[in-house]
Amino acid sequence: MSPENSVGVVAPRRAQFNEPLRLQSGAELPGFELVFETYGTLNAEHTNAVLVCHALSGSHHVAGHYADDPENVGWWDNLVGPGKPLDTRKFFVVGVNNLGGCYGSTGPLSINPESGKRYGADFPLVTVEDWVAAQARLADHLGVRTWAAVIGGSLGGMQALEWSLQFPERIRHAMVIASAPKLSAQNIAFNEVARQAIISDPDFHGGYYADHGVIPTRGLRLARMVGHITYLSDTQMAEKFGRQLRHGEHKFSYEVDFEIESYLRYQATSLPLSSTPIPI
């Protein structure tokens, strides 16, 4: 990435919302915080704001890098910057960590004001509708009445779709990438396996793992492997990996035999894991 087309050094910000938020589940959050980043400048008419919604394990760090961590480049840096598709000379681009997302926004690792302890499994289940409702508060906070566009892939695309349903008057474009209005039975099945992998990991501790100073690493790794199977079609996987052996011969052991196994194991371990929110 050449310096000319990077947004350069960025820093996350935090917004606090003290109005209670009623969730789809019926539960109510007394208030919440969202961590976000912005790139480019909001114009005088406040008409050039673009919201980028992240997918399942994403964060607010969409573009640029941190002064103290230059290797930590935003997940969509190739699309956001001066001269890039989301041109920051023209657009005011916003990335936000969703409610419950554990990259700093209020979630299971936050302190529950009612108990004075971490929420853990007491954090209410949140939905795409809830994320969008929370994002609307952030829009208000930023002075954005109408987004020029809300953009996202996968679960992020679901949020863009939901914006068009919940706040049709507040978006001019919804860009829905590799997404769907709802999960199929097979999608639900894969998610159930991933969820059960995490929940059944002894280190999950019923959702209170942070209180035990551990992370359900085994379960998260399995969930990542399941996810990475679904990210490629059967055909793509056959083209990319086929039956290629990792070491040119069968190992007849628990070790990696096929290239696809190596790929899945690599993906399983590439997710940064922390039992404390990332400090801001």
Added chain:
Amino acid sequence: MSPENSVGVVAPRRAQFNEPLRLQSGAELPGFELVFETYGTLNAEHTNAVLVCHALSGSHHVAGHYADDPENVGWWDNLVGPGKPLDTRKFFVVGVNNLGGCYGSTGPLSINPESGKRYGADFPLVTVEDWVAAQARLADHLGVRTWAAVIGGSLGGMQALEWSLQFPERIRHAMVIASAPKLSAQNIAFNEVARQAIISDPDFHGGYYADHGVIPTRGLRLARMVGHITYLSDTQMAEKFGRQLRHGEHKFSYEVDFEIESYLRYQATSLPLSSTPIPI
């Protein structure tokens, strides 16, 4: 099942083979035992024998029931019996638990004659080729020079295919059902997730779980869930379960929400688990 078309009460038998068996991995088993059942009578010419090969988690108990366990009906009882497709008035049908299969045949739960302890993870990895080589010894033992047919579904079908390659002169028909000559990249990927679920379960103990008196139940359940996703196509799953809710409304909890989740959890717990071989 009416009594007229059941093979009735059956009992497994055990055959011991003292000749060493060289495996595909290069390892050698000094000898081994196979547990098997037979239904019908071998004719004088020994030409009416049919071998039924089991799939991944199957056993030798193909038809009938045990005198002391009438509920334990063979897994292909609807196909094997007098007047059934595999008509035991005509055929001598053989079911065998494969090498390493843990339903009584020599496997990881058996005593390693070299150490005097259970094999556990020291049991060599076995392949379809190895199973067929072992089954050929059983054929010799039973006096079957040529099978009228070797039949199997899924991994069982791979064995029927392998018979046609390794011993083409010893089978008259190979019936290969819902099977393939080799796994696709996606198949391998699903198996890798299932395997990692078991191996990463703390109760797996590196393969020596039986010595600890435990079973990697969590991992096995996840593996079963992964398996049951692959047993139905996307379309079949959509038709059978769709997005039907189990309780008519969303639960917003870790509990079952969708019917497909309920199905997978049920399948996950329906495998009989034991850390000791089934006594015969």
